[in-house]
Amino acid sequence: xxxxxxxxxxxxxxxxxxxxxxxxxxxxxxxxxxxxxxxxxxxxxxxxxxxxxxxxxxxxxxxxxxxxxxxxxxxxxxxxxxxxxxxxxxxxxxxxxxxxxxxxxxxxxxxxxxxxxxxxxxxxxxxxxxxxxxxxxxxxxxxxxxxxxxxxxxxxxxxxxxxxxxxxxxxxxxxxxxxxxxxxxxx
Numbered sequence: 001x002x003x004x005x006x007x008x009x010x011x012x013x014x015x016x017x018x019x020x021x022x023x024x025x026x027x028x029x030x031x032x033x034x035x036x037x038x039x040x041x042x043x044x045x046x047x048x049x050x051x052x053x054x055x056x057x058x059x060x061x062x063x064x065x066x067x068x069x070x071x072x073x074x075x076x077x078x079x080x081x082x083x084x085x086x087x088x089x090x091x092x093x094x095x096x097x098x099x100x101x102x103x104x105x106x107x108x109x110x111x112x113x114x115x116x117x118x119x120x121x122x123x124x125x126x127x128x129x130x131x132x133x134x135x136x137x138x139x140x141x142x143x144x145x146x147x148x149x150x151x152x153x154x155x156x157x158x159x160x161x162x163x164x165x166x167x168x169x170x171x172x173x174x175x176x177x178x179x180x181x182x183x184x185x186x187x
Contacts, residue, residue, distance in 0.1 A: 032057050039066035045073040048080060059083035071129065074140035081144060119147040120154055129169075132159040138166040141173055152176035 029050075036046045049060065060079045066072035120128070122143075129139045142150060153172040162168035 028054075031061065035061050035065075039069075039072045039076060041066070041076050042073040045076045049076060052080060052084070053087065055087055056080060056083040059086065071126075071136050071139040074136035075126075075143065078140050078143040118151075120150050125150050125154070128154050128158075132165045132169065134159070134169050135166040138169045141170060145173055145177070149173060149176040 032050060036049060041049070049057070052060070060076065060083055063079060066075055069075060125142060126139075129142060134142075142153060145153070153169065153176050156172055159165035159168050
C-alpha cells in the first residue's frame with residue numbers, strides 16, 4: 001500500500017467508506033521532509049507543516065506536489081489550515097484540498113453564488129492570482145476566503161491597472177467580505 005493512499009483515495013473518491021481509507025498508512029517524517037524539499041517552501045511554512053498531525057500531512061501531501069509553484073509557501077499554509085479544519089470538524093474529507101496541485105483541480109469546488117453565478121474553481125482562483133502577479137499573502141488570503149468572496153473578487157476583473165495588485169486584491173477581499181462589490185477593475 002502506498003504511503004499517501006488514504007489522502008489520494010479521499011481526494012479521488014470522497015464518498016469512500018472511512019473503514020477502507022483507514023487501512024491506508026499515513027506518511028512519515030521522511031515523506032514530509034521530501035515534500036518540503038520538493039515544494040521549495042519558506043522555513044516558516046516548513047516548520048508549520050512539520051508540526052502537523054500525520055492526518056494533516058496525508059491530506060496535504062495527497063493533493064499533489066507544489067514543485068515549481070511560485071506561491072508554494074502560501075498554498076501549503078492554506079492547505080494546512082483546510083486540512084486542520086476538516087480534521088477538527090471530524091469530516092476527514094479531502095474534497096477541495098487541491099491548492100496548487102500539479103494535477104487537475106478544476107472540479108474541486110462546485111456550486112453557485114447567491115447571484116446565480118458559478119463559483120470559481122481552485123484552479124481559476126490560483127490562475128487569477130498568478131496572472132495578476134500578487135504576493136504570497138494575497139494568494140493565501142484569497143485561497144482561504146469563502147467561495148462567494150472569491151467569486152465577487154474575481155468578477156471585478158483583472159488587476160492590471162492597479163499600481164499595487166496585491167494591495168488592490170486585499171482591498172477587494174475586504175470589500176467582498178463586507179458584502180459590497182466595490183468599484184471598478186483596478187482596485
